[in-house]
Amino acid sequence: xxxxxxxxxxxxxxxxxxxxxxxxxxxxxxxxxxxxxxxxxxxxxxxxxxxxxxxxxxxxxxxxxxxxxxxxxxxxxxxxxxxxxxxxxxxxxxxxxxxxxxxxxxxxxxxxxxxxxxxxxxxxxxxxxxxxxxxxxxxxxxxxxxxxxxxxxxxxxxxxxxxxxxxxxxxxxxxxxxxxxxxxxxxxxxxxxxxxxxxxxxxxxxxxxxxxxxxxxxxxxxxxxxxxxxxxxxxxxxxxxxxxxxxxxxxxxxxxxxxxxxxxxxxxxxxxxxxxxxxxxxxx
Amino acid sequence: xxxxxxxxxxxxxxxxxxxxxxxxxxxxxxxxxxxxxxxxxxxxxxxxxxxxxxxxxxxxxxxxxxxxxxxxxxxxxxxxxxxxxxxxxxxxxxxxxxxxxxxxxxxxxxxxxxxxxxxxxxxxxxxxxxxxxxxxxxxxxxxxxxxxxxxxxxxxxxxxxxxxxxxxxxxxxxxxxxxxxxxxxxxxxxxxxxxxxxxxxxxxxxxxxxxxxxxxxxxxxxxxxxxxxxxxxxxxxxxxxxxxxxxxxxxxxxxxxxxxxxxxxxxxxxxxxxxxxxxxxxxx
Numbered sequence: 252x253x254x255x256x257x258x259x260x261x262x263x264x265x266x267x268x269x270x271x272x273x274x275x276x277x278x279x280x281x282x283x284x285x286x287x288x289x290x291x292x293x294x295x296x297x298x299x300x301x302x303x304x305x306x307x308x309x310x311x312x313x314x315x316x317x318x319x320x321x322x323x324x325x326x327x328x329x330x331x332x333x334x335x336x337x338x339x340x341x342x343x344x345x346x347x348x349x350x351x352x353x354x355x356x357x358x359x360x361x362x363x364x365x366x367x368x369x370x371x372x373x374x375x376x377x378x379x380x381x382x383x384x385x386x387x388x389x390x391x392x393x394x395x396x397x398x399x400x401x402x403x404x405x406x407x408x409x410x411x412x413x414x415x416x417x418x419x420x421x422x423x424x425x426x427x428x429x430x431x432x433x434x435x436x437x438x439x440x441x442x443x444x445x446x447x448x449x450x451x452x453x454x455x456x457x458x459x460x461x462x463x464x465x466x467x468x469x470x471x472x473x474x475x476x477x478x479x480x481x482x483x484x485x486x487x488x489x490x491x492x493x494x495x496x497x498x499x500x501x502x503x504x505x506x507x508x509x510x511x512x513x514x515x516x517x518x519x520x521x522x523x524x525x526x527x528x529x530x531x532x533x534x535x
Numbered sequence: 536x537x538x539x540x541x542x543x544x545x546x547x548x549x550x551x552x553x554x555x556x557x558x559x560x561x562x563x564x565x566x567x568x569x570x571x572x573x574x575x576x577x578x579x580x581x582x583x584x585x586x587x588x589x590x591x592x593x594x595x596x597x598x599x600x601x602x603x604x605x606x607x608x609x610x611x612x613x614x615x616x617x618x619x620x621x622x623x624x625x626x627x628x629x630x631x632x633x634x635x636x637x638x639x640x641x642x643x644x645x646x647x648x649x650x651x652x653x654x655x656x657x658x659x660x661x662x663x664x665x666x667x668x669x670x671x672x673x674x675x676x677x678x679x680x681x682x683x684x685x686x687x688x689x690x691x692x693x694x695x696x697x698x699x700x701x702x703x704x705x706x707x708x709x710x711x712x713x714x715x716x717x718x719x720x721x722x723x724x725x726x727x728x729x730x731x732x733x734x735x736x737x738x739x740x741x742x743x744x745x746x747x748x749x750x751x752x753x754x755x756x757x758x759x760x761x762x763x764x765x766x767x768x769x770x771x772x773x774x775x776x777x778x779x780x781x782x783x784x785x786x787x788x789x790x791x792x793x794x795x796x797x798x799x800x801x802x803x804x805x806x807x808x809x810x811x812x813x814x815x816x817x818x819x
Contacts, residue, residue, distance in 0.1 A: 370772040374730070405689040407726035408770040409753045418728045442691035444660070444702045469693045473757040486692040488654040 265290025267320040269508035276519035278303040282315045284523045292320040299468045319355035320504040321461050328382035329375040331362035332428040364409040375412045387430040398460035400434035416449035432460035441487045447474050454499020463508045477510045482529035489534045538674040549606040551576025553792035560803035562587040566599045568807045575600045576604040578790045593637050603639035604788040605745050613647035613659040619647035635677040659696045671714040682744035684718035700733035716744035725771045738783020761794045766813035773818045
């Protein structure tokens, strides 16, 4: 799948870059850039895929020989009103269908925060479990696994009440491992003193469905959404993570997913090349 | 200690407001405001105390009949260089002396983040334990308890590598409970699905040395330092916290500590009155 003659491309086996990292690129620009750099995988997002067209995207990446390592994202399961819940489930079924069409077996789930005005974390978490129970069989029939992403606790109120790997595993544990697993994203999890045990457990249970890299840099920007650092710029020890997931038995792709205003303001192909270089420098 | 005739003041038994909540007030203004509102306790910070004078502050609060519920803050134990470590320990001994002079038994510790350029969370945590071992006997001789404050994980890189209550308890557990305990601050801990068990454990071990309230509001401001919400404005269920710490056997003070640019821009006595009203409305 990698380009002939790309120096050092062999060490990029299993490597993937999520399209949000270079959202300034169109899908054809992204696919061309990845193949030229020898990157064999890509993580996709529903919105830009819809803009380019679902079947057109599926054809584009397949023809380029790229592996779609994940689709972001389903989730947002915590609404209380029946109509909102029904709409969320419908949207997740659509996301599962899109994942299947794109040829990826992994749908990443951002589970949802507290409904407006609510302080009921316990209720919100139970509604996530109920939604998973409803969606997991639908996903399984289409060969898609639901990957619960524990998000950093700073997102607990407004994006995701699942905040640690152990918590995500407890939730996933209600379902078969081939149907519901977890995302290990370094940005969200690096601070946790229970992380080594959590990664070992996730591997032993066969629930590491996705492994994503981003660095933790400070100061955090207002709103704390778009400050994920380029690899090597921050506090995350990527070699530690890489060793830990491999020791836990993980052999799947490694995907870099950055949301960063500074990177988005730059020329995208240069950001791709930098990301490949940083991956080589900081994980190998 | 409360003013005669202050309506409803009885339900403020054990209530305290940290001076950072109204940092726009001088110490005499603060003390006058608290006594007029019937608030029996105050949490102090070293810098404004030093500005007013240590012995003058001690006299001021004692004469007003206020209980000093905590002194913020010691800590910052994670430096690697010997000279920096020695300076940090000296500064913490000074903080312990100041706590004793002010008549509080509780020094709050912000343990410190990663040294610049470091990614070694494990080493940083061990240096905290070493510092506690050196300081705990010194503090105990002066009747001061060291209260480890787990800070929200969004501060792990630059302020505190102790991020959960369980982690703080594991660290405190190396020392006698009357010497080293923990701070339970709603702002830092509210998101944790293991919190109920942690609070029960902290109470059973006799290690709840300080209980602080602030609400979680979004969006977070740039740098995420000064966005702690007024009680009732955010996601924290204060009644749940109050019940949990009391069920765990805690009978100590309850201190409101807000860092909020919006509150600091307002007239301070009005903020004090609002804080008392919010405390009554959201915890009782």
